Amino acid sequence: DAMVIQNPRYQVTQFGKPVTLSCSQTLNHNVMYWYQQKSSQAPKLLFHYYDKDFNNEADTPDNFQSRRPNTSFCFLDIRSPGLGDAAMYLCATSRGQGATYQETQYFGPGTRLLVL
Amino acid sequence: GENVEQHPSTLSVQEGDSAVIKCTYSDSASNYFPWYKQELGKRPQLIIDIRSNVGEKKDQRIAVTLNKTAKHFSLHITETQPEDSAVYFCAASGTGNQFYFGTGTSLTVIP
Numbered sequence: 697d698a699m700v701i702q703n704p705r706y707q708v709t710q711f712g713k714p715v716t717l718s719c720s721q722t723l724n725h726n727v728m729y730w731y732q733q734k735s736s737q738a739p740k741l742l743f744h745y746y747d748k749d750f751n752n753e754a755d756t757p758d759n760f761q762s763r764r765p766n767t768s769f770c771f772l773d774i775r776s777p778g779l780g781d782a783a784m785y786l787c788a789t790s791r792g793q794g795a796t797y798q799e800t801q802y803f804g805p806g807t808r809l810l811v812l
Numbered sequence: 813g814e815n816v817e818q819h820p821s822t823l824s825v826q827e828g829d830s831a832v833i834k835c836t837y838s839d840s841a842s843n844y845f846p847w848y849k850q851e852l853g854k855r856p857q858l859i860i861d862i863r864s865n866v867g868e869k870k871d872q873r874i875a876v877t878l879n880k881t882a883k884h885f886s887l888h889i890t891e892t893q894p895e896d897s898a899v900y901f902c903a904a905s906g907t908g909n910q911f912y913f914g915t916g917t918s919l920t921v922i923p
Contacts, residue, residue, distance in 0.1 A: 727909055738901055738913040739856065746909055753910075754813070786855065790909070798844040798905040803855040 699723050700804035702787050708810045709777050717772040717807045719787030727792040728770040729801065730762060733784045745770060746792050774809075782811045814839040816904050818914030825892050826922050833917045835902035836884040842906035845885050847876060850899045850916075859900075860887070892921045 701720045709715040719728065726747050731739035743752045745764045759781070761773040774781055787804040815838040825831050837845075843864035848856035862869045862876045862885065869876050873892075878885040889896055902914040 729911070736916075738916050741910055741912065744909060751908070751910075788911075792909055796841075796843065796907050798909065798911070800846065800858055800861065801911060803857075805855050 700787060700789055700802050702785075702804040702807050704807060705805060706808050706810070708812060709774075710812050711778065712776045715774050715777055715809070717774075717785050717787075717809070719770045719772070719804055720768050721787075721789045721802075721804075722768070723789055723791075723802060724767060725789035725791050725802070726767065727790045728764060729788040729790075730760075730770070730772050731786040731788065732781075733786055733806070735783075739786055742772070777809070777811045779811050782809055784808050814842055814904055814906065814910070814912040816902060816912050816914040818902050818917060820917060821915065822918045822920075824920045824922060827892060827894060829892055831887075831889045831892055831896070831919055831921075833887045833900055833902070833919075834884060835886070835904075835914045836882075837904040837912075838883065839904070839906055840880075840883065842904040844905040845876070845878060846903050846905075846911070847874075847887050848901045848903065848913075850901065852898075856901060889919075892919075894921050894923050897921045 729744040730742045733739045742756045763771045784806045786806045788801045790801045791799040818835045846861035850856045875888040900917045903911045905911045
């Protein structure tokens with residue numbers, strides 16, 4: 697009963713070679729998040745979609761982009777991966793009910809990105 | 813934006829003892845505070861959460877307390893077991909649907 701699915705689970709890319717990570721969900725949640733988590737650190741929010749509205753965090757590098765073609769899918773594009781972008785990338789979803797009431801987040805299993 | 817601080821960064825307890833992890837937040841508009849448990853190589857799993865209109869919530873061996881005035885909330889685990897060993901993260905969410913995480917506490921329960 698996978699609810700938030702991330703593919704692939706492991707991704708190896710070369711320095712500077714664009715890479716796309718994908719996330720899909722069966723929960724019909726309207727909010728989708730992307731987090732970066734480096735070893736022994738907390739998940740760091742990169743951006744999120746509320747429906748089709750994209751919300752970027754102020755400190756997210758321009759190298760990171762996202763697309764959400766429909767409710768179920770969301771993609772993370774890293775345009776020119778550097779060695780410092782090696783991390784676990786976590787997708788999460790929640791049911792948004794406006795800007796001031798938060799619902800539980802459900803996380804996917806993550807994609808571990810290795811940059812060579 | 814919101815700033816969440818978490819202490820301690822590491823915690824070791826004997827099996828059967830209690831563990832307490834504390835977090836503070838900066839944004840008075842934050843109104844939802846989840847706690848996550850993350851085992852090595854796995855996704856964060858929600859273990860308990862609390863909203864700002866409640867001061868305390870309990871679920872079996874786990875409880876969370878919230879002090880809105882002081883802007884801090886705490887996780888309490890009683891009768892700890894070896895399987896409680898993991899990294900625990902607090903988080904805060906308010907306006908804008910963002911979630912901001914604390915720095916994490918690595919809990920080790922010694923059998």
